[in-house]
Amino acid sequence: MKKLATVALAAALLTGGSAAAPAIERGGDLTFGRYADSLLLDPVWNDANVDIWIFTNLYDTLIRSSPDGKDLEPGLATEWTVSDDGTEVTLTLREGVKFADGSDMTAEDVKWSLDRARNPEYGIWNGLIASIDSVEIADPGTIVLKLKHPDPTIIPALAVFNTAIMPKALYEAAPGATDQEKAEAFAQHPIGTGPFMFESWERGTRMRLVRNPHHWEMGEDGKPLPYLDSVTFEIIPDDATRILKLKSGELGGAEFIPFARVAELDADPNIDMQLFPGTRVTYLTMNVRPQLPDGSPNPLSDVKVRQALNYAIDKNAIVQIVTYGVGKPSQSYMSSTTPLARLEGPLYPYDVEKAKALLGETEWADGFEVSIYALAGSADEIAIDSAVQQMWSQLGVKLNIEQVDNATRTEHYRSGDFQMRNSSWTNDINDPSQITSYMAYYPLIQSVHSGWNNDEVNKLFDQSQQELDPEARAAQYEQIQEIQTSEAPIIYLYETPYPVALQESVEGFHQIPLGNNIFAKTWIEK
Amino acid sequence: MPSPSYILTRLLQIIPTFLFIMVVVFVLVRLLPGDPASAILGERATDEAVERINRQLGLDQPIPVQFVIFLERFFEGDLGNSIHLKIPVVRLIGERLPVTLMLTAYAALLALLLALPLAFIAALRRDRGADVVIRGAFQVGLSMPVFYIGLVLLTIFAARLRWFPVGGFGETLGDQLYHLFLPALTLALSLSAVLMRNLRASIIEVLGAEYVDFARAKGLRPRIVMARHVLRNALISTVTLFGLSIGTLIGGAVITETVFAIPGAGRLMIDSIYGRDYPVVQGLTLVLAILVSLAFLITDLVQAALDPRIGR
Numbered sequence: 001m002k003k004l005a006t007v008a009l010a011a012a013l014l015t016g017g018s019a020a021a022p023a024i025e026r027g028g029d030l031t032f033g034r035y036a037d038s039l040l041l042d043p044v045w046n047d048a049n050v051d052i053w054i055f056t057n058l059y060d061t062l063i064r065s066s067p068d069g070k071d072l073e074p075g076l077a078t079e080w081t082v083s084d085d086g087t088e089v090t091l092t093l094r095e096g097v098k099f100a101d102g103s104d105m106t107a108e109d110v111k112w113s114l115d116r117a118r119n120p121e122y123g124i125w126n127g128l129i130a131s132i133d134s135v136e137i138a139d140p141g142t143i144v145l146k147l148k149h150p151d152p153t154i155i156p157a158l159a160v161f162n163t164a165i166m167p168k169a170l171y172e173a174a175p176g177a178t179d180q181e182k183a184e185a186f187a188q189h190p191i192g193t194g195p196f197m198f199e200s201w202e203r204g205t206r207m208r209l210v211r212n213p214h215h216w217e218m219g220e221d222g223k224p225l226p227y228l229d230s231v232t233f234e235i236i237p238d239d240a241t242r243i244l245k246l247k248s249g250e251l252g253g254a255e256f257i258p259f260a261r262v263a264e265l266d267a268d269p270n271i272d273m274q275l276f277p278g279t280r281v282t283y284l285t286m287n288v289r290p291q292l293p294d295g296s297p298n299p300l301s302d303v304k305v306r307q308a309l310n311y312a313i314d315k316n317a318i319v320q321i322v323t324y325g326v327g328k329p330s331q332s333y334m335s336s337t338t339p340l341a342r343l344e345g346p347l348y349p350y351d352v353e354k355a356k357a358l359l360g361e362t363e364w365a366d367g368f369e370v371s372i373y374a375l376a377g378s379a380d381e382i383a384i385d386s387a388v389q390q391m392w393s394q395l396g397v398k399l400n401i402e403q404v405d406n407a408t409r410t411e412h413y414r415s416g417d418f419q420m421r422n423s424s425w426t427n428d429i430n431d432p433s434q435i436t437s438y439m440a441y442y443p444l445i446q447s448v449h450s451g452w453n454n455d456e457v458n459k460l461f462d463q464s465q466q467e468l469d470p471e472a473r474a475a476q477y478e479q480i481q482e483i484q485t486s487e488a489p490i491i492y493l494y495e496t497p498y499p500v501a502l503q504e505s506v507e508g509f510h511q512i513p514l515g516n517n518i519f520a521k522t523w524i525e526k
Numbered sequence: 527m528p529s530p531s532y533i534l535t536r537l538l539q540i541i542p543t544f545l546f547i548m549v550v551v552f553v554l555v556r557l558l559p560g561d562p563a564s565a566i567l568g569e570r571a572t573d574e575a576v577e578r579i580n581r582q583l584g585l586d587q588p589i590p591v592q593f594v595i596f597l598e599r600f601f602e603g604d605l606g607n608s609i610h611l612k613i614p615v616v617r618l619i620g621e622r623l624p625v626t627l628m629l630t631a632y633a634a635l636l637a638l639l640l641a642l643p644l645a646f647i648a649a650l651r652r653d654r655g656a657d658v659v660i661r662g663a664f665q666v667g668l669s670m671p672v673f674y675i676g677l678v679l680l681t682i683f684a685a686r687l688r689w690f691p692v693g694g695f696g697e698t699l700g701d702q703l704y705h706l707f708l709p710a711l712t713l714a715l716s717l718s719a720v721l722m723r724n725l726r727a728s729i730i731e732v733l734g735a736e737y738v739d740f741a742r743a744k745g746l747r748p749r750i751v752m753a754r755h756v757l758r759n760a761l762i763s764t765v766t767l768f769g770l771s772i773g774t775l776i777g778g779a780v781i782t783e784t785v786f787a788i789p790g791a792g793r794l795m796i797d798s799i800y801g802r803d804y805p806v807v808q809g810l811t812l813v814l815a816i817l818v819s820l821a822f823l824i825t826d827l828v829q830a831a832l833d834p835r836i837g838r
Contacts, residue, residue, distance in 0.1 A: 039610055039611055039612065040611075040612050047566045047567060048566075124567060124570065124575050124579075184612050184613075202789070203611070203613075203618075203621060203789065204621075204622065204789030204793075204794075205694070205695055205787075205789045234694070234787070235787065235789070236693060236694075236787040237784050237787065237793070238693075238784050238785050238786075238787065240677055240785075241677075241680065241692065241693050241785055241786065241787055242787075244680060244681060244684070244685045244692050244693075245685075245692040245693065247685065248684070248685045248688070248692050250691070250692055405560075405800055406560070406565065406800060407558065407559065407560025407561070407564065407565045407800065407801070407802045408558070408559040408560050409560075410560050410564040410565065410568070410571070411559040411560040411561070411564065412559070414564060414571065414573075414576075423569065424569070425569055438569070438570070444572060445571070445572055445573075448569075
């Protein structure tokens, strides 16, 4: 009797349990509208978001970002440990992983992929894992990284796309004399361990990925991912056309929905308008060097001037005007989704009186003229600059807006021949070190070319790059952010999510804060 | 008919023209502020990375040296690789240019089909109802910007009525002609307006000419008067205008290709200029220069065929 009851209970629990779970339907093709085509599908030699954001569908890394971007999860490595002195990382490789062509992934493939990714001559991402001195195969299921010094960023770095594991034998068989040539050849038909494999690509029009029958990760129904049979990327650069195609049902999803259209699509019962938290921050860079390029004194070199300019901007108004309420005012120079970001409320709350008072304490109390480089044709940048121009006129500060093309602006900016420019940034790694090294640290690019050189921050950053104690490191970053935000070498504006619109029938699509599009768990309700 | 020596002279004139164009484009694009490495790296650019990439691309050499290397490779049939797309420029142009040419030819054809008959009707019914309506309709078409017309057509005929696909290119020839109809129509509308006005004025002028009166007085049937005397002479200036407009059509293709998501050379050119993708800009300019020169040549030849005063 007891046995029968147990069996009955077990049966009830099983059927009751599965009835509560969502009925995932397998199969089908998802056509996704992209604003631009990929350029080079190689993790090491690529240099653009358009490639990075779809890599996770073709390749896997040893470690992965959690969906909310705050933690790290096992990928092709199931476990990892860091030695006490921080100079050795031991990774246990997942068993039974195969590449899309059916060949087994071995420790050789892992060592070779990491060595390639860290080669200083290859591509522009090797710096993220520059602390690796050597990669060793301890046994067929274990890889040991020997580091030159303790590196708290190495674990997050192993979740970055450039460390994706590729098939050594297949890659080396590709035609080409140099690694770059081989990369370009192999990238015409890449093979990885990811949920999808490459099928075809008509450049500028369409790319098609189909299910990888050998993928290792299991779905909720106990069978291997992905749920979809295929994903087709269609390239539609014009925003209005892309949305039209979505609304007419020709697309299952579309990325980069302009903020102005978000409310409209949200109200459409057939469309699921998603705003995925991102790491994108928008700000205005200032040249804070003591002198302007023509030798005259630079008003932006005075910290009180910079603070006044920040106080004089109504961030909430700008968020409304430019992002139609979709964005949020910045709380730091990094996005609130970056680990160790300071979250003490929006910076420099709008206060015109305070701004005037601060400006009054400087030699620039009567106002001054300053020019800003905006990207010609960018509606967002012009909107920001026009609003800022109006707000600063209350201080007697005249903002001149100069519209130029991207390459021209970059040249002026990198040579320090500018006063202000519109800027934005998206993280490539789940760690504050990358953005800090570019924005607050002088030695790399002079604090985003502003010329802001703070010894304390430089020192704190260098220390944090070898600090293994998470609490100590968090304290260092707290200080770095406090100093940087009080000295205000930039004008803080807002951070924005990724606006992706999907048909109501499409479930399970996800975009992590770093920007990667995850189609592995996507399915279509028929 | 133009003499063979005339044709040969015109063909030979193309060579120095486009050598000149090549030098100008080569130098100009390098004089623009900014460089491909910075364009690639964007906010992530460090000085070392930029230097390394520029070195790999051979851009640290003086401009004359780069030009010589470019010419050497050109005579081997190698236009270099796209800096951004990493594939050979020849292949890239081979994939994208035919699309733009197809779109442009389609648009030119539609423009002629619209302009010619309507110009005739307008001219023959001068200042009467039909004329006013035709001129008015074309005036409206001429005043609207290309991207606006394109979006309107796309919204009504594609998204709402579903008579046409919402942008894109298509696989087979028939499918492509179907996809390209709306974009070609968009491009054709402003050109046809210009052609229509010109041809109408031309026909009216010719109709009043003495040799037409003479032909009628001779007793020739009206149809023969129209074909042999009026049409042939009226078309002279319109053909010239048409040939000169080819360049504008290709320019308008850029916007149309963006709105309708067509993988053509117009968009490629714009993207390459913004990204300072020198090999693509050079290669594409070279090919376009040849094509436009040929278009001008053909225009001249047709004109010479129509007008016996030219081409001896």
